Amino acid sequence: MLRSILVALDGSSSSVRASQLALHLGREYSAYVEGIGIVNSGWIQRAEPVPIGGLAIKSALAQSRLNYAKIRIDEVVAHFRDTAVKEGVSFFLTRAVEGDPAQIIAEEATAHDLVALGRDSVFDVDGELERVPLCVDKIIREEPRPVLIIPESDDDAPVISQHPVIVAFDGSPASSRALHMFALLGMAAGKEIHVITVAGTSERADRIALQASQLLERHGATDVKPIGLGDREAGTPAETILGLTKSLGAGMVVMGAYGNRGIREIFGSTTREVLKESSAVLFLHH
Incomplete structure (x- = not known):
């Protein structure tokens, strides 16, 4: 049973x-x-080439950026705390920390499901891989616990319990663990x-989908629909999903x-494409 959740906060719209x-x-x-509101102080204060005589300016600029990041994260954490109280969440903790986001999440996630x-x-880090920020890629790749990946959306409603869930299941060990x-x-x-x-074949796909559906029904799912495609599929699995x-x-x-x-190896082409394009929340586990 779900008893504890860790959420990383950086103020981005998808983080909200x-x-x-x-x-x-x-x-x-x-x-x-x-x-946890994370200030990536190491990245903000990272060593960079500077012209002669520019070290003091670079240091002052880095300190200014760090101060701004701290203020921003403090505001994000305060908003999270206020929202938790307003929505009546009984048990919660909020705090701001400094350091490497992936390392912080890896350490803190031990106490969570x-x-x-x-x-x-x-988290103030430039660069992306397959249109996913590098820091997010690293967390997904290294985190042994299941990770919910939440995309940006024009819809502010966080409620997913009123919407159907899709389980992409092919009988592999990875999909079975998820x-x-x-x-x-x-x-x-x-x-x-x-x-x-x-x-x-479609027959094998039907059988595997039915077995997975039976498991979900035994865990309380009220309306489970197995969809075995096999050779009936028109297009790629990612397109279908x-x-x-x-x-x-x-x-x-x-x-x-x-x-x-890495993300090119950790995800098959199907999962990678869904990760990039899905407008729905992803529950990923490996």
Whole structure:
């Protein structure tokens, strides 16, 4: 059962949505929610080439940026705290810390069941891989606990419990771990869930989707629909998942990941494409 959630805060729009979702889940499951505002002081104060005589100016500029980042994060943390109180979340903690975001989250996540992270959180770090900020890539790649990736959206409503869930399941170890973790955390209970399976022949896909559906029903899902595609699929699995996410109005997609060497290896092409393009929240586990 979901008992504790860690949400990373940096003030980006997707981070704001992540905090809203974390608080919503905290209220729904009576779970503890910890919001950490992260100031990436190492990046802000990183060594850079400067012209002769420019060291003092560079140092002053870095200090100014650091002070601004601290003020911004303090405001983000205060807003999270106020929102938690307003929404009646009984158990929560907020604090601001300095350091490497990936390292901080790795250390703090040990005490939690689930990590919530804005897909476009940047933590003041430039650069991206496959249109995902490098810091977010590293957290997804290295975090052994399930991670919720929340995209930016024009819709401010964080509520996903009123929307269907899509489970992308192909019977692989990675997708099985994601499926079981999602069920064991109690997140399947009371949900409408569509299990999408692409696995060789349509008959095999039907069988695998049905088995996954039976598991979800035993964990309290109220309306589970197995969708075995196999050789009936028209287009790529990613296109199918993204298309169904849109047509069904799904609020969450559950997927597995694998590997340990970077986002090109950790995700198959299907998961990588869904990560980049999905308008729904992603539940990722590997």
